[in-house]
Amino acid sequence: MEAMAFLIVVGILSSVFIFGLKTGVGCGFSSVKWPVVFGLCALYFVIALVAGYFMDAIDVTSFMSSSLATAIHITLALFLVFGGIYTMKKWNAGCDVSKKTFLILVFPCPVCMAALLVSCVALSTVVTIDGVLIGAIVGIVFVISIIVSTLFMKNLNKISSYLGIPISGTPDTLGSVMVFIGLFYLAAAAMIPAYISAGGSQSATPTPFGTVEMGALAAAFLLILFGALIAKAADSSIKKNQSKTKLS
Numbered sequence: 001m002e003a004m005a006f007l008i009v010v011g012i013l014s015s016v017f018i019f020g021l022k023t024g025v026g027c028g029f030s031s032v033k034w035p036v037v038f039g040l041c042a043l044y045f046v047i048a049l050v051a052g053y054f055m056d057a058i059d060v061t062s063f064m065s066s067s068l069a070t071a072i073h074i075t076l077a078l079f080l081v082f083g084g085i086y087t088m089k090k091w092n093a094g095c096d097v098s099k100k101t102f103l104i105l106v107f108p109c110p111v112c113m114a115a116l117l118v119s120c121v122a123l124s125t126v127v128t129i130d131g132v133l134i135g136a137i138v139g140i141v142f143v144i145s146i147i148v149s150t151l152f153m154k155n156l157n158k159i160s161s162y163l164g165i166p167i168s169g170t171p172d173t174l175g176s177v178m179v180f181i182g183l184f185y186l187a188a189a190a191m192i193p194a195y196i197s198a199g200g201s202q203s204a205t206p207t208p209f210g211t212v213e214m215g216a217l218a219a220a221f222l223l224i225l226f227g228a229l230i231a232k233a234a235d236s237s238i239k240k241n242q243s244k245t246k247l248s
Contacts, residue, residue, distance in 0.1 A: 005126050012122045013141045019115045020044075020145025022181065026105035027146065028153020029174035030098035037150050040106055044116075044146065045139035047108055051117040052135020055124065058117060072110050073189040079104045080182030088175035098171035105178050111185070116142065 023044070027037045083104045090097045116138055123134045152159070156169030 008126050009123065012119050012126075013137070016115070016119045016138050016141045017145040019112055020142040021149045022112070023106045024146045024149025025153055025177055026102045026174065027150040028156070029169050029177060030102035030171060031096055032099055032102060037146065041143040041146050044108065044112075044142050045136075047113060048116050048120070048139030048142060049132055049135040051113070052120045052131040052133070052138065055117055055120045055131055055134075069110055070189055073185060076104075076109050077182045077185035077189060080178045080185065084175040084178030084180075084182060086175075087178065088172050091170065091172045091175065096171050098174050101178070102174060105174070105181065111188075 023040060027040065083101045087097055087101045116135075119138050120131065120134050123138065124131065127134070153169050160169075
């Protein structure tokens with residue numbers, strides 16, 4: 001394999017690893033046990049195998065730019081936002097619901113499935129091997145990402161205390177992450193179809209970076225800021241509850 005082809009393969013598999021982090025974060029910050037994590041790993045591995053087998057028969061671009069994909073995307077985003085808020089409120093009230101709400105974050109969504117399929121297609125243009133084997137490679141990297149990130153997040157309290165950083169890996173943190181990702185998905189739902197359509201255009205005329213793009217970036221920034229404010233409010237609520245407990 002040539003050096004350039006090797007770098008392309010490394011880049012594709014690195015992106016697969018990054019997409020697997022979402023599932024690992026959901027598992028790591030929740031109170032689920034390892035058998036559940038391994039079950040999710042098996043599920044994603046099977047999805048990667050299926051993606052490798054059918055990669056030539058599925059038009060990802062058409063689906064991702066369709067109104068159905070956008071509707072699914074927005075629905076998932078809303079579930080993440082409200083599920084994250086619900087998780088934080090229940091945790092602050094002394095109830096752990098992360099074993100249920102974490103499924104919203106870790107369950108295979110159109111974004112992850114499209115990422116697996118696109119990765120398989122991209123790898124097939126660089127290496128000349130069977131599609132199922134390509135899917136197996138993508139699936140293995142995705143599974144490794146889930147296991148490594150889950151292990152890291154479940155031990156985040158120990159790692160942060162050793163480094164002297166005040167970070168806690170609790171269901172409250174899971175709720176904050178869910179809200180952040182949900183808001184990011186809402187922004188992406190508005191931006192991705194337009195960029196896919198623009199990418200498929202045959203026009204060679206470059207499109208200037210104008211008010212539409214600036215508005216989209218500003219909306220994404222405001223949504224992310226809103227998610228950060230919610231997380232900050234949740235932290236303040238925790239401190240107030242702790243103060244009331246000490247006083248009582």
